[in-house]
Amino acid sequence: MAIIVFFVLAVTCTGSVLGMIFSRNQATSALLLVLAFAALGGVFGLLGAPFLAVVQVIIYAGAIMVLFIFVIMMINIRQGIAPDKKTWIIILACAMAAVLLAELAFAARGSLPGAGVAGPGVTPTELGRLLFTTYAYPFELTSVLILAALAGAIVLVKKREP
Amino acid sequence: MKDLFWLIPFPSAASALVLILFGRLLSRKWVTIQACGTVFVSFLLGLFSFAGLLGASAEPLPWVKVLFPWIRAGAFGADFGFQFDPLSAVMVLVVTGVGFLIHVYSAGYMAHDRSYTRYFSHLNLFMAAMLILVLASNMVLMFVGWEGVGLCSYLLIGFWFEKKSASDAGKKAFIVNRIGDAGFLLGLLFLLTVVGSSDFTAINGAVRGGTIGGGLATLIALLLFVGATGKSAQIPLYIWLPDAMEGPTPVSALIHAATMVTAGVYMVARLNVLFSASSAASDVVGIIGAATAVFAATMALTQNDIKRVLAYSTISQLGYMFLGCGVGAYAAGVFHLVTHAFFKSLLFLSAGSVIHALSGEQDMRKMGGLRKYLPRTYPPFLVGAIAISGVPFLSGFFSKDAILTSAFAQGKTTLWALGLAGAIMTAFYMFRLIFMTFHGPERISEEAKAHLHESPKVMTVPLAILAVFSILAGYVGLPAILGEKADLFRRFLAPVIVPAAETRPLSAGAEWILILASVAAAFAGILIAYVFYVRSPRLPQALAERLPFVYKLLYNKYYIDEAVGAVVIRPLVRGSELVYSGFDLKVVDGALNGSAAAAGFFGKVLSLFQTGFVKDYAFAFLLGVALILGALLF
Amino acid sequence: MTVPTGYFFVLSLILFVLGIVAFFVKRDLISQFMAIEVMLNSANLAFLALARESHFADAQAVVFFVITVAAAEAAIGLAIVLVIFRRRKSIRTADLSSLKG
Numbered sequence: 001m002a003i004i005v006f007f008v009l010a011v012t013c014t015g016s017v018l019g020m021i022f023s024r025n026q027a028t029s030a031l032l033l034v035l036a037f038a039a040l041g042g043v044f045g046l047l048g049a050p051f052l053a054v055v056q057v058i059i060y061a062g063a064i065m066v067l068f069i070f071v072i073m074m075i076n077i078r079q080g081i082a083p084d085k086k087t088w089i090i091i092l093a094c095a096m097a098a099v100l101l102a103e104l105a106f107a108a109r110g111s112l113p114g115a116g117v118a119g120p121g122v123t124p125t126e127l128g129r130l131l132f133t134t135y136a137y138p139f140e141l142t143s144v145l146i147l148a149a150l151a152g153a154i155v156l157v158k159k160r161e162p
Numbered sequence: 163m164k165d166l167f168w169l170i171p172f173p174s175a176a177s178a179l180v181l182i183l184f185g186r187l188l189s190r191k192w193v194t195i196q197a198c199g200t201v202f203v204s205f206l207l208g209l210f211s212f213a214g215l216l217g218a219s220a221e222p223l224p225w226v227k228v229l230f231p232w233i234r235a236g237a238f239g240a241d242f243g244f245q246f247d248p249l250s251a252v253m254v255l256v257v258t259g260v261g262f263l264i265h266v267y268s269a270g271y272m273a274h275d276r277s278y279t280r281y282f283s284h285l286n287l288f289m290a291a292m293l294i295l296v297l298a299s300n301m302v303l304m305f306v307g308w309e310g311v312g313l314c315s316y317l318l319i320g321f322w323f324e325k326k327s328a329s330d331a332g333k334k335a336f337i338v339n340r341i342g343d344a345g346f347l348l349g350l351l352f353l354l355t356v357v358g359s360s361d362f363t364a365i366n367g368a369v370r371g372g373t374i375g376g377g378l379a380t381l382i383a384l385l386l387f388v389g390a391t392g393k394s395a396q397i398p399l400y401i402w403l404p405d406a407m408e409g410p411t412p413v414s415a416l417i418h419a420a421t422m423v424t425a426g427v428y429m430v431a432r433l434n435v436l437f438s439a440s441s442a443a444s445d446v447v448g449i450i451g452a453a454t455a456v457f458a459a460t461m462a463l464t465q466n467d468i469k470r471v472l473a474y475s476t477i478s479q480l481g482y483m484f485l486g487c488g489v490g491a492y493a494a495g496v497f498h499l500v501t502h503a504f505f506k507s508l509l510f511l512s513a514g515s516v517i518h519a520l521s522g523e524q525d526m527r528k529m530g531g532l533r534k535y536l537p538r539t540y541p542p543f544l545v546g547a548i549a550i551s552g553v554p555f556l557s558g559f560f561s562k563d564a565i566l567t568s569a570f571a572q573g574k575t576t577l578w579a580l581g582l583a584g585a586i587m588t589a590f591y592m593f594r595l596i597f598m599t600f601h602g603p604e605r606i607s608e609e610a611k612a613h614l615h616e617s618p619k620v621m622t623v624p625l626a627i628l629a630v631f632s633i634l635a636g637y638v639g640l641p642a643i644l645g646e647k648a649d650l651f652r653r654f655l656a657p658v659i660v661p662a663a664e665t666r667p668l669s670a671g672a673e674w675i676l677i678l679a680s681v682a683a684a685f686a687g688i689l690i691a692y693v694f695y696v697r698s699p700r701l702p703q704a705l706a707e708r709l710p711f712v713y714k715l716l717y718n719k720y721y722i723d724e725a726v727g728a729v730v731i732r733p734l735v736r737g738s739e740l741v742y743s744g745f746d747l748k749v750v751d752g753a754l755n756g757s758a759a760a761a762g763f764f765g766k767v768l769s770l771f772q773t774g775f776v777k778d779y780a781f782a783f784l785l786g787v788a789l790i791l792g793a794l795l796f
Numbered sequence: 797m798t799v800p801t802g803y804f805f806v807l808s809l810i811l812f813v814l815g816i817v818a819f820f821v822k823r824d825l826i827s828q829f830m831a832i833e834v835m836l837n838s839a840n841l842a843f844l845a846l847a848r849e850s851h852f853a854d855a856q857a858v859v860f861f862v863i864t865v866a867a868a869e870a871a872i873g874l875a876i877v878l879v880i881f882r883r884r885k886s887i888r889t890a891d892l893s894s895l896k897g
Contacts, residue, residue: 006799010807017811017834021818026826033830040837043807046799047844049856052863056840059863064833064870071874072826075881089781093820096784101813103791108805122853130857142864149868153875774893776828780819 006046012039030068037061048121167211167246168227170254170297173200175290181283190278197282198265201289205258212251224250224363224658226299233302240360245299249658252496253296253428256503260420261289263624267511268412270620271518281321281410288314292421296428301350301360304429308346308393311422312339318417319409331405338402342392349385352378366435376440383436383443386429387450394426395477396454396484401723403477407469411514414469419476419510420503427483427499434492434659448488448569452580455481459587463594464717467524468513471595475550476506478584482565485581491568492659493652498561500651501635505549505558508628512543515617515625516599520610526595531604535614540600542625547596549632551589552684557636563680564649570676582683589687597695804845811838825877825887829870836866 016036020029037060045053131139177200181193188196224247232242265285272281291310298304313336320332353360356378357368368374374382390396395403406418417423430437430447437444455478462474479502486495517524519536533540549558562585569578606614616622638650652659694701706713715721771782811834818831840859847855881887 002799006803010803013807014810014814017814017818020827020830020834021814021821026824029827029830033833036834037837040841043804043841044844047804047841047848049844049847049859052844052856052859055860055863059867060833060837064867067870067874068826068830071878074878075826075887089777090820093777093781093784094817096781096788097813097816097820100784100788100791100816101809103788103795104809104812105806107791107795108802108809122847122856126853127856127860130853131860134854135857135861138861142861142868145865145868149871153871156872156875157878772896774896776889776892777820784816 051124171293178286185279208254240302243299244297318413328408331408335402345388380440390426415507415510419506451484455584486565489572494564501557501561505632508546515539533600538622542629545629560636585683593691808842
C-alpha cells in the first residue's frame with residue numbers, strides 16, 4: 001500500500017521537475033515546481049516526518065514558490081529567451097551530472113536495499129522538544145536571519161528617491 | 163696609580179662618542195676643552211703608569227689587565243685586555259703627548275672651519291683607536307685598533323670631502339691599507355692556528371719554545387710585515403701617503419708623522435722575538451726599509467709642495483726605522499720613532515703655520531723671504547729641519563746614528579751605505595725647503611702678502627714645545643761609546659726587546675768614524691742645498707735642463723701612480739664592468755625579471771578561466787565535486 | 797509493507813541530478829534559481845531518509861532549518877534578481893558577465 005503511494009508521489013515529483021526543465025515559460029516552470037514540492041511533501045509524510053511534511057507544503061510550495069511567481073509576474077518578460085550560444089557546456093554538464101549520479105549511487109549502494117524500518121516517525125512533540133532544547137540557539141538565530149532577510153529584501157528593492 | 167693604565171684609551175673614546183652623538187649641541191669652546199682635555203687626561207695616566215714602571219717594582223712585565231673575555235669560539239679566543247710594559251709606555255707617552263699638542267694646535271688652525279666639531283670627534287676617535295692598538299695585549303685587539311686608525315685616517319684625509327681630490331685620497335689610503343691588512347690577517351690566522359692564541363706573551367713563548375720554527379716564523383713575519391708596509395707606507399704600499407696630504411695639516415702631523423704610520427714599526431718591535439727568530443724576514447725588513455728610505459728621499463728632492471716634501475720625508479724616515487728593526491736594533495728603531503714624532507710633527511705644524519699665514523698657499527715656488535714675517539714660526543721650523551738632518555747634539559742625530567751604527571755593526575754595510583746616502587739627501591731636501599720658503603727673494607703673490615700674519619699663540623706655543631723636545635729628546639739615547647750606561651733608552655726597553663748579538667762588534671775608534679761619517683753627510687747635504695738655493699739660484703734649473711729625463715722621473719714620482727693605475731686599477735675596473743654587464747645585468751636581473759614575467763604569464767593564463775558567466779563557474783563546481791568524490795571513493 | 801529507505805535515496809539522487817541539469821539547461825536567472833531550490837529539496841529528502849534509517853531525530857531538525865534558510869535565501873535572491881532586471885533590463889545569464897577577468 002505504502003509503496004504504491006510512494007511511487008505515485010515519486011513519479012509526480014520527477015515528472016514535474018522534468019516538465020520544468022523542458023518548459024520555455026518561467027511561469028509554467030514555477031507552477032510545475034509547486035506541484036513537485038507538494039508531492040515531495042507527501043513523501044516526507046511517508047518518511048515519518050508529519051510536521052515537516054506540512055511545513056514543506058506550507059512554506060516551500062506555498063510561500064517560496066509563490067514568491068517566485070510574484071517576481072516572474074513583476075519582471076514580465078514577453079519575448080522568449082534567445083537560445084544560448086554555447087551549447088557544448090550543457091552537454092558536458094549533463095555528462096558530468098551523469099558521472100556524479102553514478103558516483104553518488106555507488107557511494108550509497110550500501111543503503112539502497114535498506115530494509116524499510118517503519119517506525120512511528122517523529123512526532124511534532126518530539127521535534128518541538130528537540131528544537132527548543134538542543135537546537136534552541138540555532139532556532140533563535142534563524143529568526144534573526146529571517147528578519148535580516150526581510151529587511152534586506154526590502155532595502156534592496158526599494159526605489160531610490162529621486 | 164699604576165694599575166690604572168688600562169683606563170688610558172677611555173677618555174678619548176668617551177669624548178669621541180659624546181662628540182659624535184651630541185656634538186651639534188655643544189659650543190665650540192666646550193668641544194675644544196673636552197677634546198683636548200681628555201687627551202691630556204690620557205697623557206697624565208700614561209705618565210703615572212710610566213712612573214710606576216720606573217719605580218722598579220718586582221711585578222713581572224708586562225702588566226696585563228683583562229677587561230672581559232671578548233671572543234670565545236671553540237678553540238679560538240681573544241680577550242679584551244691591555245698590557246703595559248716599557249714599549250707600551252714609550253708609545254703611549256708619544257701618542258698622547260704629541261697628540262695633545264696637536265689637539266691644541268688644531269683649535270687654532272681649524273678655528274675658521276665649518277665642521278670644527280666633526281674634526282675633533284674624528285681626532286678623538288683616532289686617539290682612542292691608536293691607544294687601543296698600542297695597549298692591546300693580543301693581536302686580535304691590536305687589529306681592532308689597527309683598523310680603527312685606518313678608518314679615522316680615511317675620515318680625516320677626506321675631511322674636506324666636497325673636494326674630489328680629498329675624497330679620492332681618503333679612498334686611496336683606506337684601500338691600500340686594506341691590501342696590507344690582508345697580509346696582516348693571514349699572518350694573524352697562522353699565529354692563531356699554530357699558537358692557539360694571539361696574546362703577545364703566548365707568541366713570544368711559542369717562538370722561544372720552538373713551536374714556531376724557522377720557516378714558519380719567516381712566513382708569519384713576512385705576512386705581518388706586509389701589513390706593516392701598508393700602514394707605515396713602505397715599498398710597495400706607500401702610494402697613499404703623499405696623497406694623504408689633502409687632509410688638514412694637523413692631521414698630517416698627527417697621523418701621518420707621529421702616530422698612525424708608526425703603528426707598523428710598533429708592531430714589528432712588539433714582535434721582535436718573532437722577527438729575530440727569522441733572519442730571512444729581518445733581512446727583508448731591513449732591505450725594504452733602506453730601499454724605501456733612499457727611494458722616497460729621491461722623490462722629495464724635486465717636490466714643490468711643502469707638504470709633499472714632508473710626506474716623502476716621512477716615508478723615508480719610516481724606512482730608517484724599519485732598517486733599524488731589520489738589523490736587530492729594535493730599540494734604535496723605536497728611538498728614531500720617538501725623535502721623529504717630535505721633529506716631524508714640528509715640521510708639519512710649522513708648515514701648517516706657514517700655510518695658514520699665506521692663506522692656504524702650499525707651493526714653495528710662491529714663497530720666499532718669509533723669515534722676517536714669521537718670527538715665531540721660523541725658529542721652530544729651523545730647529546726641526548736641523549734635527550731631521552742629523553746635525554749633532556739634536557735628537558735626530560742620536561737616533562739616526564744609532565740605526566746606522568747598528569747596521570754597520572751587524573755587517574750590513576750596503577744597508578749602512580744606503581742609509582748614509584739617504585741622510586745626505588734628507589739634509590739636502592730639508593734645507594732646500596727652508597731656503598726656498600724662508601730665505602731668498604720674495605715670490606709671494608700680492609693677495610697672500612696682503613693677509614700675511616703670524617699665527618696665533620695657540621698654534622705657535624705647541625711649536626715651541628715640540629722644538630724643545632726635538633732638541634732634548636736625543637739625550638736619553640746616547641751612543642755607547644760614551645759609556646755603556648749612557649743609552650738609557652735601550653736599557654729601558656731591555657725587558658721587552660731582545661738585544662741583537664753584534665756580528666761585527668765595533669771598536670771605539672770605528673764608532674767614532676761612523677759618527678763622523680754621519681755628521682759629514684748631514685753637513686754635506688746642507689752645504690749642497692745652500693749652494694743650490696742661496697748662492698746660485700739658477701743652478702737647480704740648469705741641472706734640471708741638463709738631465710731632463712732624471713728630473714722628470716723624480717718629479718713625477720717615477721710614474722708609479724700612473725703605473726699602478728694602468729696595471730692594477732684599470733683592469734680591475736674593466737673587469738668589474740664586464741662582470742656587471744655580462745652577469746649581473748643578464749643573469750641576475752634576467753632571472754628576477756624572468757620570474758616576474760613568468761608569474762605574470764601564469765596570471766594571464768589563469769584569468770582566462772574567469773569568464774564572468776555563472777554557468778561556467780557552476781560547471782567548474784560540478785567538475786570539482788565529481789573529481790573529489792571520485793578520488794574519495796576510489 | 798513499508799517502503800525501503802533505499803528508494804528514498806534513489807529519488808533524492810535523481811532529483812539532485814535533475815536539478816543540476818536544469819541549472820545548466822536554463823538560460824535565465826529565475827529558472828536557474830528554481831533549479832537550485834530543487835537541489836535543496838533533494839538534500840532535505842536525503843536527510844529525512846537518513847533520520848528514518850538511523851533513528852536520528854536531529855536530522856529532522858536540520859531539515860527544518862534548511863527550509864527556513866532556503867526561504868530567507870529565496871527572498872534575498874529574488875530581490876537581487878529584481879534589482880538586476882531593473883538595471884540591465886535582462887535576466888539572461890549570458891548578458892551578465894561583469895565579473896569577467
